[in-house]
Amino acid sequence: MARVVVDVMLKPEILDPQGQAVANALPRLGVTDVSSVRIGRRIEIEFAGEPDLDRAREIADKLLANPVIEDFSIKVEDDAKAEVA
Amino acid sequence: MRIGVVTFPGSLDDGDAARAVRLAGADAVRLWHGDADLHGVDAVVLPGGFSYGDALRCGAIARFAPVMESLIDAARGGLPVLGICNGFQILCEAHLLPGALTRNQHLHFRNRDQWLRVESADTAWTNSFETGQEILIPVKNGEGCYVADQRTLDALEAEGRVVARYIRGNPNGSQRDIAAVTNEAGNVVGIMPHPEHAVEALTGPSLDGLGFFTSVLRALAGASAGASHAGGHQ
Numbered sequence: 001m002a003r004v005v006v007d008v009m010l011k012p013e014i015l016d017p018q019g020q021a022v023a024n025a026l027p028r029l030g031v032t033d034v035s036s037v038r039i040g041r042r043i044e045i046e047f048a049g050e051p052d053l054d055r056a057r058e059i060a061d062k063l064l065a066n067p068v069i070e071d072f073s074i075k076v077e078d079d080a081k082a083e084v085a
Numbered sequence: 086m087r088i089g090v091v092t093f094p095g096s097l098d099d100g101d102a103a104r105a106v107r108l109a110g111a112d113a114v115r116l117w118h119g120d121a122d123l124h125g126v127d128a129v130v131l132p133g134g135f136s137y138g139d140a141l142r143c144g145a146i147a148r149f150a151p152v153m154e155s156l157i158d159a160a161r162g163g164l165p166v167l168g169i170c171n172g173f174q175i176l177c178e179a180h181l182l183p184g185a186l187t188r189n190q191h192l193h194f195r196n197r198d199q200w201l202r203v204e205s206a207d208t209a210w211t212n213s214f215e216t217g218q219e220i221l222i223p224v225k226n227g228e229g230c231y232v233a234d235q236r237t238l239d240a241l242e243a244e245g246r247v248v249a250r251y252i253r254g255n256p257n258g259s260q261r262d263i264a265a266v267t268n269e270a271g272n273v274v275g276i277m278p279h280p281e282h283a284v285e286a287l288t289g290p291s292l293d294g295l296g297f298f299t300s301v302l303r304a305l306a307g308a309s310a311g312a313s314h315a316g317g318h319q
Contacts, residue, residue, distance in 0.1 A: 013234070014187065015187075015190065015232075015258075017188055017189070017190050017191070017192050017258075019119055024240065063141070063145060063149070064141070066142055066145070066178065066182075067231075068177070068184060068185040068233065069185045069187060069232060070220060078241060085172065
């Protein structure tokens with residue numbers, strides 16, 4: 001399986017109002033021991049041949065993440081080899 | 086003067102932007118996202134809406150449209166470009182303007198008439214205003230919260246590149262109440278509220294929006310006069 005997974009997260013200093021809304025809703029579920037929730041995006045890229053991490057990084061850097069507000073990490077799903085951009 | 090108005094799939098305000106251009110006294114030239122040819126226009130408006138359905142991030146896909154490849158080069162060469170709402174988001178995604186537009190801090194879509202203070206009348210799109218002038222134009226966005234790192238914000242302030250600020254209430258949580266910014270040269274402006282919706286008494290809260298479109302005509306007239314006399318300046 002030639003699948004590369006890109007995880008995109010807001011940079012720590014960027015406010016995440018969606019995450020805050022979720023965190024604020026947790027007490028209604030009876031959950032009171034969560035201090036923070038942040039929401040990101042997982043993107044799965046299927047390559048026709050071998051997974052190409054360099055190509056995936058280029059895609060992530062140019063399109064999938066906005067470097068002004070987001071960080072991303074890339075991994076090949078099979079062997080769980082992860083690297084942070 | 087010929088002012089281009091780009092239509093992307095999902096653009097909503099291209100018709101109003103073209104109308105505002107005509108009311109200001111210029112010819113509106115409709116440009117298509119899939120056509121890299123700018124057809125010799127003197128300036129370009131990127132209108133509001135939801136280009137490509139806001140897939141991934143607002144403006145992220147539009148930034149790679151064929152028309153944008155030409156427009157990015159032309160803007161770096163001095164072509165006046167105004168991005169309104171989604172157009173502002175596209176200009177940030179294209180790195181023609183610093184910062185980014187994110188979800189409104191309160192998570193609600195805001196649609197109301199909004200007071201702004203013009204902070205810089207030194208751009209191609211705001212020279213018809215006085216610095217400090219207060220204007221009323223509609224704002225309507227769900228992802229209009231302007232963010233940038235503190236160093237960028239400080240630089241924008243120091244260089245006079247904050248073009249307009251929200252006053253009497255910040256509708257989306259934008260940092261430092263920023264509603265509009267410009268690039269270093271002052272030819273590219275992004276604004277979240279909608280000047281093209283405030284150009285006629287029948288439909289707008291004021292006629293204040295017209296000033297953005299008359300400004301660019303003045304800038305272009307000044308540039309061509311300058312070019313014929315002294316080699317131009319912008």
